[in-house]
Amino acid sequence: MRRLHCLALGFALTLGGALSLRADEPAAPPALVDPVDGARWRARDAEGRWALYLAKIAPQPGPLTTPWIEFLERQGDWQQLEWVAMATNSSQATGVLAKLKSPVWVRCCVWCLRAKDSHAFTSAKQQLLARPDIVRGWFALHPEAATGAAQELLHELNALGSGRDMRVAKLLAPPHDPQVLLAALVPPPKLVEFGARTRAEPGVTYVHQVERALAILEHSDLRGEPWAGRLAALLQHGSPAVRRAAALTAAGRPWRELPVSRLLARVDAADERPDVRSAAVLALSRHQPTSAYLRVLGVALDPTHPSFTAAVSRLADSDSGFLLEAWATLDAAPAGPEGVAFLRTARERLAARLVGRPEEDHAAWVQARLALAAEACLSGAAIAATLIPWTMHALAAQRTLPLVRQALKAAAESFAGGDWTTDAAHAAALTESGRAFARDVLRGEAPAAK
Amino acid sequence: MTPSVLLGATLVAASVVSAALALQESTGAPAPRAPARATEVAQVLDRREADFFEDEPGGRAVAALEARLEREGPRTWLRLRASPVGPRVTPPAGALGIGGSNRLSAQEIAAIVAGKRMEILAQGPAGRARGSVRLGERCEVRERRLHADGRVTHEEPADDPPAREACFEVALEGPGLHAVEVLVDGEVRVRARCRVAPEGGRILLLEGLGAHDGERP
Numbered sequence: 001m002r003r004l005h006c007l008a009l010g011f012a013l014t015l016g017g018a019l020s021l022r023a024d025e026p027a028a029p030p031a032l033v034d035p036v037d038g039a040r041w042r043a044r045d046a047e048g049r050w051a052l053y054l055a056k057i058a059p060q061p062g063p064l065t066t067p068w069i070e071f072l073e074r075q076g077d078w079q080q081l082e083w084v085a086m087a088t089n090s091s092q093a094t095g096v097l098a099k100l101k102s103p104v105w106v107r108c109c110v111w112c113l114r115a116k117d118s119h120a121f122t123s124a125k126q127q128l129l130a131r132p133d134i135v136r137g138w139f140a141l142h143p144e145a146a147t148g149a150a151q152e153l154l155h156e157l158n159a160l161g162s163g164r165d166m167r168v169a170k171l172l173a174p175p176h177d178p179q180v181l182l183a184a185l186v187p188p189p190k191l192v193e194f195g196a197r198t199r200a201e202p203g204v205t206y207v208h209q210v211e212r213a214l215a216i217l218e219h220s221d222l223r224g225e226p227w228a229g230r231l232a233a234l235l236q237h238g239s240p241a242v243r244r245a246a247a248l249t250a251a252g253r254p255w256r257e258l259p260v261s262r263l264l265a266r267v268d269a270a271d272e273r274p275d276v277r278s279a280a281v282l283a284l285s286r287h288q289p290t291s292a293y294l295r296v297l298g299v300a301l302d303p304t305h306p307s308f309t310a311a312v313s314r315l316a317d318s319d320s321g322f323l324l325e326a327w328a329t330l331d332a333a334p335a336g337p338e339g340v341a342f343l344r345t346a347r348e349r350l351a352a353r354l355v356g357r358p359e360e361d362h363a364a365w366v367q368a369r370l371a372l373a374a375e376a377c378l379s380g381a382a383i384a385a386t387l388i389p390w391t392m393h394a395l396a397a398q399r400t401l402p403l404v405r406q407a408l409k410a411a412a413e414s415f416a417g418g419d420w421t422t423d424a425a426h427a428a429a430l431t432e433s434g435r436a437f438a439r440d441v442l443r444g445e446a447p448a449a450k
Numbered sequence: 451m452t453p454s455v456l457l458g459a460t461l462v463a464a465s466v467v468s469a470a471l472a473l474q475e476s477t478g479a480p481a482p483r484a485p486a487r488a489t490e491v492a493q494v495l496d497r498r499e500a501d502f503f504e505d506e507p508g509g510r511a512v513a514a515l516e517a518r519l520e521r522e523g524p525r526t527w528l529r530l531r532a533s534p535v536g537p538r539v540t541p542p543a544g545a546l547g548i549g550g551s552n553r554l555s556a557q558e559i560a561a562i563v564a565g566k567r568m569e570i571l572a573q574g575p576a577g578r579a580r581g582s583v584r585l586g587e588r589c590e591v592r593e594r595r596l597h598a599d600g601r602v603t604h605e606e607p608a609d610d611p612p613a614r615e616a617c618f619e620v621a622l623e624g625p626g627l628h629a630v631e632v633l634v635d636g637e638v639r640v641r642a643r644c645r646v647a648p649e650g651g652r653i654l655l656l657e658g659l660g661a662h663d664g665e666r667p
Contacts, residue, residue: 089542089554120554218544248596251545274600282545282596306600313594313602317549342603353537353550 034071035064046079047200051208053080069093078102086181087215089115091123098127104173106138111176113149114220125153132157137169145175148221178222184213185230191239210234211245218249223257232259235266235280240273247279255288256422264295267307278310285314287368290375290420290430298383301326303334309342316346320365321354322390323347363403366438369395370411371420374433378426395441411438492520492527495651501538502640502658510540512555517642517656519622526622526646528572528581528630528653533615534559535589548604551591556613560585563616567635570618574628574646581620589613622646 034041035056041049057064065088072081073096082104085093094112097105105127112124128135139146139154146154187210194206214234217227231253234246247266250258266272266280281299284292300311300323315323327347334343373391376384398404415438417430496519501511514536518529533539534556541547542554562568563585570581591613592604622628625647632640643655 244596248545252543273598275596275598278596278600278602279545282594282602310596310600310602313548313604314545345604349550355537 034074035067036071038075041075041077043198045199047194047206047209048198049077049080050083050212051194051197051206053084054208065090066092069096072096073100076100076102078104082108083212086111087212087219089120089219091120094120094124094127098131103171106135106169107145107173107175110145110150110153111220113153114222120219121149128153129157129160132160133163133165134168134172136162137164137166138172140164140166141169142175178220182213182217182222182227184209185217185227185234187234187237187242189238191237191242193241207239207241210237210239210242214242214245214249218252223254228253228257228259231257232262235259235262240276244273244276244279247276247283250283251279251285255286258283258289258292260284260289260292264292267295267299274306278307281307281310282314285311285318287318287371288420289422290371291379291426293372294375294379294381294383297323297387298381301330301383303330303332303339303343308334309339312343312346316350316353319350320369321394322387324350324354325390326386359401359403362398362401363407366395366404366407366411367415367419367434370415370434370437371417371430373437374417374430375420377433377437378429392437392441396444399441399444405442408438408442411435412442492518492522495519495521495526496644496653498653498656500656500658501536502532511536511538512540512552513559513658514539515640515656515658517653519644519646519651519653521651526651527619528622528628528642528644530570530618530630530632530640530642531586531615532559532618532632532640533586533589534591534613535615541593546594548592548594551589551613553591553593553613556589556591559616560614562634563614568616568618568632570620570630570632572620572622572628572630574622574624575626576623579620579623581618583616583618586615586617589615622651 036052041052044052053068057068065084069081069084069090069092072084072093078097078100081093081097081100081102084090085097085108089112094105094109097108109124109127112120113128115121115124136154136157139150139157184205187205190205191207191210192204194200194208200206214231217231231246231250234242235250237243237246243266247263250263263280263284267277267284269277281296285296287293296311296315299305299307300315302308305311312327324347327343334340369391373388376387395404395408399408412435415431415434417427417432417434418424420430421427498517500515500517502513502515504510504512512534514533516531516533520527520529534553535551537550539550539552539555541549541552547553563583566583568583570583572579572581595603595605597603618632620630622630622644626645628644628646630642630644631638639659641655641657641659642653645652645654
C-alpha cells in the first residue's frame with residue numbers, strides 16, 4: 001500500500017513538474033544563463049538529469065552548484081532540487097523547494113534536520129519554523145517522522161501554537177524511509193556508468209546512483225547498522241568509483257564505525273587505483289583509531305607512495321608538531337617541483353596552525369600524543385624510533401605548565417586505550433603503555449620501550 | 451541537537467541586554483553614525499581573538515573572531531571581524547574541506563551581510579550606539595581535489611562572489627564600561643565587553659554565542 005502510495009505520489013510529482021514547466025517556460029530573466037539548454041534538460045529522465053548535473057558541476061562542485069540550483073528553480077525541477085539538497089546539504093536548495101511550495105519541501109527539510117553540518121540543519125529548521133501550521137499538519141499525518149531533531153522541532157512548533165493546515169499538509173509528500181532512499185547502498189555486483197545516455201534502462205543500476213546514496217549518507221547523521229556494514233562492503237565492490245566514493249564517505253563517519261582493516265587494505269594494495277588508495281588515506285587520517293593514524297603518518301613520510309600528498313594534506317590539519325620535524329628529515333624528496341612546493345606549503349600551514357597555541361590546547365593534546373606513542377611502541381613500526389622520543393621530549397618540555405601537568409597526571413592514572421581502538425585486547429595494551437609513558441614524563445625519565 | 455552557526459537561526463528571543471538596548475533606543479538620542487572605514491591611522495589599544503563554536507557536544511570552531519579596540523583622535527572604536535578562515539576553524543564534515551577554513555561559513559557570512567541581517571550595537575555610559583557592518587577582506591577557502599593519479603591538490607576557489615569576512619565597527623562614546631553585541635536576525639551571536647578610559651582601554655570579553663547561549667544571563 002505504501003509502495004502504491006509512493007508510486008502515485010511520484011506520478012503526481014512528475015505531472016506537477018511537467019505542468020509547472022509549461023507554465024514557466026520562457027520565464028528565465030535575461031540576466032540568467034541556463035547552464036544547459038532547457039529542452040535538452042527536459043528530454044532526459046531523472047537519472048539522465050542527475051548524470052548531466054554531475055558532469056557539469058564536476059570542474060568546480062562548490063561554485064557551480066549555485067547557478068544550477070537557480071536553473072532547477074526556473075525549471076521547477078523539484079526532484080533534482082531535493083537530491084541536491086540531500087546530497088550536498090545545500091541550504092539554497094531547501095530554500096528554493098520551500099519557496100516553490102513544492103510537494104517535497106517539508107520532507108526534504110525534515111530530512112535535512114539530520115544534517116551533520118549545522119549550517120544545513122539551521123537552514124532547514126528555519127524553513128520549517130516559518131510555516132508552522134503546515135508543518136504541524138504534516139507531522140499529524142506522519143507522526144513516525146517525529147524522531148530525533150524532528151521531534152525537538154515539533155515540540156518547538158507546538159510550543160508556539162497549535163494550528164494545523166491539514167488541507168495543504170495532505171498535498172505534501174510523506175517522509176523519506178532511509179531504507180528506500182538509500183537502497184542503492186546495496187547495489188548489484190554489476191554497475192554501469194551512465195555515460196552518454198539520456199534515460200535510464202530498466203533493471204540497470206548505475207554507478208552514480210550508488211554515489212548519490214553515499215553522498216546522502218555522508219551528509220546525514222545516520223549511524224550504526226546497517227549503514228556501517230553497507231559502507232564497509234562497498235569498499236570491496238568491483239567498481240573503483242564506488243570504492244573511492246565509499247572511502248571518502250567513510251572519512252566523515254564516527255571513528256568507531258570506521259572499517260579500518262578494509263581501508264588499510266586499500267591503502268596498501270599496490271594494484272589498487274591510486275585515487276582509491278588516497279581516498280582511503282583521507283578516511284584513515286584522524287587521530288582515532290591510532291593504528292590508522294600511524295599508517296597515514298607512514299604514508300606522509302614516504303614521498304614515493306601514490307597517496308603521499310593525500311596524507312600530507314590531511315595531517316597538516318591535525319598533527320601536533322611531530323611532522324614539522326619529521327618532514328625536514330625525509331629520506332627522499334617528493335617527486336617534481338609541484339610535490340616539493342606542496343610539502344613546503346603544508347609545513348607552513350601546519351606551523352601557522354601550531355604557533356601561539358594556548359596552554360589549554362597543549363593540555364588537550366596530551367592524550368593523543370601518548371596514544372600515538374603507545375601505538376607506535378606496540379606496533380613496532382619503524383616510525384617509533386623517531387615518534388616516541390619526539391613525544392617524550394615535547395611532553396617533557398611542557399610538563400611544568402599547570403594544565404599540561406594536570407593532564408599528564410590524569411593520563412598516568414586513567415589513560416584509556418579504549419578511547420583509541422575498538423579492539424579490547426589492543427585497548428588494554430594501549431592503556432598500559434600510555435599510562436607508563438605519562439608516568440615517565442612526570443618523573444622526567446628518558447624514553448624507553450614499554 | 452542544538453547546532454548553531456554565526457549566521458543561523460532566527461527565532462530565538464533576543465537577550466536581556468538586547469532588550470535593554472532596544473528600550474533605550476526608543477528614548478535615547480540618535481546613535482552616532484560610524485564611518486564606513488577608518489580614515490586616519492588608529493592606535494590599537496587592545497586586541498583579542500576568539501573562536502566561534504557550534505554549541506553541539508564537542509562543537510567545532512566554524513569561524514574566527516578578532517576584536518580590536520582602537521583610538522582615532524578623540525574617539526574610541528571597537529572593530530570586529532568574523533572570518534571563515536582561521537587556524538582553528540574546522541571545515542565541513544568530510545574529507546574535502548581543509549583545516550583552517552569553512553566553506554559553508556563563508557557562504558553564510560556572504561548571504562547574511564548581503565541580506566543586511568546583521569547589526570552591531572553598543573551600550574555605554576553615554577547611551578546606545580549602533581555601528582556599521584560591511585564585507586571585509588577576501589579570504590581563501592580552499593578545498594581538496596583528489597585526482598585520478600592519487601594526488602591531492604588544494605584548489606584555488608573560483609567562487610563568485612569570493613569568500614569574504616564580515617566586519618563590524620561601533621563607536622564607544624565616553625569612558626567606562628561598554629557592552630557590545632552583534633546580532634543576526636535579531637539574535638545575539640557575538641558579545642564583547644570593553645573598558646574605555648582616557649589613557650587607554652581594554653577588551654574584557656569576546657565570545658561567540660551559540661543559538662541558545664544568547665539567553666544566558
